[in-house]
Amino acid sequence: MSRTDPIPDPDQDSPVATLSELRAEINRLDDTIHDLLMARAQVVTQVGSLGGKGRIALRPGREAAIIRRLLARHEGDLPRRAVVRIWRELLAATTAMQAPYSIAACEVTADGSYAQCAREHFGALTPLRVHRTPALALAEIAAGTATVAVLPLPVDGEPSPWWTTLLHQGEPRIHVVARLPFWSPRPEGTPRAQALVLAAVPPDPSGDDRSLIGLELPAGLSRARFTAGLSAAGLVPGHAILRRDAHSEATLALVDVEGFVTDGDPRLAALVDAQRPPVVLGAYAVPVEGDAA
Incomplete structure (x- = not known):
């Protein structure tokens, strides 16, 4: 039929x-x-056989594109959010078929919302370990004992923001590859945590993305001048976090910008206020919102 x-x-x-x-x-x-x-x-x-042994099969951008495509063609009485849930479990299962993977979730709430958010996205049966600090979760990625880390979305005023460690890192290089939750509105009882997913693989484009860029700026640089510099370079800025450390002569900045930006993007070189070359920390597929879910 x-x-x-x-x-x-x-x-x-x-x-x-x-x-x-x-x-x-x-x-x-x-x-x-x-x-x-x-x-x-x-x-x-x-x-999976074409990828070779030891390959991380995670492709969050392609997964997001698959779900968006299905939602665009969906019709009938089955709720759209049910389509998302069904395919998230399917994608989790088939990703695990290609190579085993597990989650390291940083849980900073009493209700376990970050672990729940990770389960919702990566499947009910995917192995998951809970850590109390971002550093411990990231250490699992660096050691290869977890495939992805689910960390709280950065906010202004954090005493020890985890994203600053990504500005100076060795191998394996860890990237932001997804943002959770991927769909909204959120029904009653679903986790409300806002998180980023990190992995030791580069992100892949979904067709509708935002990128995260880390920079080192002069200590006295204003937020207005910073965002104006981004716009002048051709980057469309969204939320920006400026961290001014009293013990440093520089200001560290994290900004999300429109589109999928890679290390070789010429617009990065046009950021004249950067004291060091900007670092692309990763990218994520823009979550599905409103009637689309």
């Missing part, structure tokens, strides 16, 4: 289906869905 071949409508001339007939049709559709899932898994296995 295709999307254009519905079950007979009682208001039409065709006879009304009985309950047993409708249940039989549901069973047939379940078998068809299951057959397609198994076929999809076979294709994923082939994809």
